[in-house]
Amino acid sequence: MDDIFDRRDDRPRPRNVIGGPLMPCSVAPLTGFFRDGCCNTGPGDVGLHVVCAEMTEEFLAFSRSVGNDLSTPLPAYGFAGLKPGDRWCLCAARWEEARRAGVAPLVLLEATHEAALQVTTREHLLAHAIDAA
Numbered sequence: 293m294d295d296i297f298d299r300r301d302d303r304p305r306p307r308n309v310i311g312g313p314l315m316p317c318s319v320a321p322l323t324g325f326f327r328d329g330c331c332n333t334g335p336g337d338v339g340l341h342v343v344c345a346e347m348t349e350e351f352l353a354f355s356r357s358v359g360n361d362l363s364t365p366l367p368a369y370g371f372a373g374l375k376p377g378d379r380w381c382l383c384a385a386r387w388e389e390a391r392r393a394g395v396a397p398l399v400l401l402e403a404t405h406e407a408a409l410q411v412t413t414r415e416h417l418l419a420h421a422i423d424a425a
Contacts, residue, residue: 317344344403
């Protein structure tokens with residue numbers, strides 16, 4: 293059996309942008325489209341929440357300015373709000389928009405799903421890497 297398959301159920305294991313297995317992004321705060329701590333994706337994830345990024349005040353202000361306030365708590369949804377230093381699975385298009393605006397947060401490559409490469413390039417992600425490729 294090929295090593296990219298989960299031996300429990302034969303589903304392909306998610307891969308990261310550097311070709312390895314997708315690692316967790318954050319459990320505190322709990323992130324991911326599926327709220328499993330990983331930047332996994334699937335058919336229902338129309339926003340492609342696949343970039344594991346470390347929040348900065350600059351990025352949070354930018355995101356708020358373009359209509360996605362990630363720092364204000366929403367208790368009704370169990371969302372405490374993000375602060376600088378938190379890691380979060382961002383929409384690939386929002387990360388790319390922030391990169392073009394010069395405010396892209398750093399990225400944890402091992403926790404960034406390979407689907408991000410549909411929206412941005414490996415080179416752009418490497419230039420903003422927290423971890424060494």
